[in-house]
Amino acid sequence: MNINEFLSDRSKLMKASEIRELLKWVTENVISFGGGMPDPSSFPAKEIMEVTKDVLTTKAEKALQYGTTGGVLELKEELTKFMDKVGIKVDGPENIIITVGSQEALDIVGRLFINPGDYVITESPTYLAALQAFRIYGPRIIGVPMDEYGIKVDVLEGVIKKVIEDGGKLKFIYVVPTGQNPTGITMSMERRKALLEIASRYDLLIIEDDPYGYIYFGDEEPPMRLKAMDSEGRVIYLSTFSKIAAPGLRLGWVAASDEVIKWFELAKQSIDLHTSTLNQYIAAELLRRGVIERNIPRIKEIYRTKRDLMLQALNEYMPEGVTWTKPSAGMFIWLTTPKKIDTGEMLGTAIKKYGVAYVPGKSFYPNEDRHNDMRLNFTYPTPQADF
């Protein structure tokens, strides 16, 4: 049988993640800066074990049962308090939906808002798996370049005007404002204000993807969340337990207006009915007991130390002409080589000859043809090579 003859047009828009492909051929003899995983020593494993036992002892009948699509009420109440501490005010649980990681939320964003041919704006470069999630729905994605302060808002406005002039339908601007994946850049407060102002003027949605804000490890205070500054309900806020607890829980959440959350619930119903009830009760209890808040300073310390080590090594070993970002959040450093180097072509040699892996920068660009960057993950590798 030829399965290709059965596949939908949509399936043909799906592409394997280069990163996941890469991870497959990295063996234990390779130092990999290619993945995007947290440091396993940051997981509160013992506490999760205790909480799981308690949840199953006291509320197994609820925790092992089907649940509502929106999510477990206790968890949404805890998240309301958790977000309140960073200035995000929501009226109540009706403004939150619990998803299977932020990744599911990104897919739902695509389902809800993108018609084939619609325009979507992202930072350039941007989170690869967001591009993959959106592309399934056939949008035209325009990447707006960044500098050390985040998305270039003057370029952004030019792009918006052009799309409107050409009669295009522009839906949303997707940003990762803090510790961006892949660059590690944190958008400045000025840019945040300008971005909100532009979105308001042109009546656009903003998708704020914030996996890293809670573990910001810079010396100064992190800039405010866009959602905390949003007086018009145009920011759809995505976050996750993957970086503040453990990605294996597969728990994320979305905060938005109750109307938007209803649409998310409708979309999620047909995808998976609801997120794991057991994991939601565990997360609610981790928040209620303060496990997550107590663990956050420890995560920040681990990542600050590892970032410093990588920055120090780059300073020591990188030749002239190579530049890199100095992140205060997130898990990645973005490194740019002179233009004559193609980091995609170099990867084979890096792995085979030098036993080092990274992710070539090319696939993070929605539409620019750039081949001389790479993404380096500093959170997963150990400070010492184990061989």
Ligand SMILES: Cc1ncc(COP(=O)(O)O)c(C=O)c1O
């Ligand atoms: C910017 C960004 N968004 C979303 C995700 C997805 O995270 P999860 O599905 O584990 O919540 C990640 C994971 O690395 C990320 O970096």
